[in-house]
Amino acid sequence: MSKAGFETRAIHAGWEPDPSTGAVIPPIYATSTYKQDGVGGLRGGYEYSRSANPTRAALESTLAALENGERGFAFASGLAAEDTLVRALCRPGDHAVIPDDAYGGTFRLFDKVERVWGLEYSSAPVSDVDAVRAAVRPGQTKLVWVETPTNPLLTIGDIEALAGIAHEAGALLIVDNTFASPYLQQPLTLGADVVVHSTTKYAGGHSDVVGGALVVRDLDLAERIGFHQNSMGAVAGPFDAWLTLRGLKTLALRMERHCDNAERIVDLLVSHPAVSEVIYPGLPEHPGHDVAARQMRRFGGMISFRHADGAEAALRFCERTRVFTLGESLGGVESLVEHPGQMTHASVAGTDLEVPDDLVRLSVGIESLPDQVADIEQALA
Structure with missing residues (x-):
């Protein structure tokens, strides 16, 4: 499936027809818990739906396939995904670079929530590679966070060049791919470490669901994010995951x-x-x-x-x-x-x-x- 075309992956990745019924679409697993076959005997790795849910798992696998990543994570909103990512990758005293025309919610998160927690940040135009490099603090900067195109000024950042700057400083490049969608742009293939989405937008596509997502290619990084996703708990519910999956197919x-x-x-x-x-x-x-x-x-x-x-x-x-x-x-x-x-x-x-x-x-x-x-x-x- 990894070599299939985008449209094929959007329809088929993440779910095989149900072996007992032949259903081609994942059901909505509206359950909070799962019967265990003895203490610790989990069926398919499921024990509690905050930790994992089959409908959400199908969405996460599909998102990873569309972004050419290894793991996807679905959240209750784009900002929930962003907050979880920051807490997973940063500690108080660390530093991040954000766009100087960032989405207002992202700015509010960094300025009013993460800064109070102890994270420092600077802003720079994502279109100016030298300005981003100048904003990076070697040894302190952990995230170079970009949107491309940005919201709302549609500024374009060179993902490959920005990845080089981040990695030279020992930082990770985070790309908010919401405006482009996975169909128009795949940042992981250009060197980004994490892709962020508000799946409320083009992924869901019908203005009937709120959600967010992270996609990564490094499995060690995925483990850190997965731990925080489960610990912080702002996960996508099964019905929201199902609606987003339906949207991705078209x-x-x-x-x-x-x-x-x-x-x-x-x-x-x-x-x-x-x-x-x-x-x-x-x-x-x-x-x-x-x-x-x-x-x-x-x-x-x-x-x-x-x-x-x-x-x-x-x-x-x-x-x-x-x-x-x-x-x-x-x-x-x-x-x-x-x-x-x-x-x-x-x-x-x-x-x-x-x-x-x-x-x-x-x-x-x-x-x-x-x-x-x-x-x-x-x-x-």
Whole structure:
């Protein structure tokens, strides 16, 4: 299965048809505990569903297969995955480097939770290899944490180059692959040590489940994460795992449509007088275009743009769309619009990570393209 195509792995990895019934889809194992065949006699390694659950195990195996990793771990949310990872790999007094335009929830986790615990951090632009190198503290930095593309400014980091910087310093490279999804980008094959996902987004794909994931290629690292996953307990429940598995089966098809629609909407925005800047890695003028073209299959379904008439006009645009629903999150089949400065990234207001107040972020769904285009045009009019 490891050599099969992405679409085949998305459908078949992690589960064989049930030998007793022939069921081709994993059932939802809604159980908290398991009968043991004598003290310590576990059936298939299952004893308690915080430690392991067959539905979650199927999801974790599928995620590992899609990211070309050795082990996957499914969590109750993306932030639960991030917190578990930090606690597994760092100790008070250690240091991490994070993006200077990190997702607001990630920034809040590092600044308000991990920093109080004793972890120090610095921020640097993921697109600037020299800046990341300068932010690393040899002997103290344990994690170089990047998003590529970043949320919401769609900055691109060179994963292979950043892996080299992290490893030279004895640190690990962590890549949040949520915006790209495993279909468009596999960071582990480029040298990353851990991939992070909010599976709420493109992996689940239908805005009906919250979840997170980690995928690694080193088994010793997997043991450390697995211990903390079980000890901290923020695991994905069986129904959430089942919904995410269902979403992954159509990920390739959905991502192609997300990309198709996004590229056409970018064309519209670039030529519109009410738009001062379009931020999309597929544009040749995007500073990270060449790197994105090298490490991504396509450029994704996320678009950010700046309204030429300023912050109030950006807010009005967000309130006027109809096909694009005003709401947080991203990566679902439906199109979403948001104002990062007052919504997903309100936590970075007043800091060095503050985003422009005229910025609008679009998560382009898979609706009919003419309907999407007409909605953008009327909201900009």
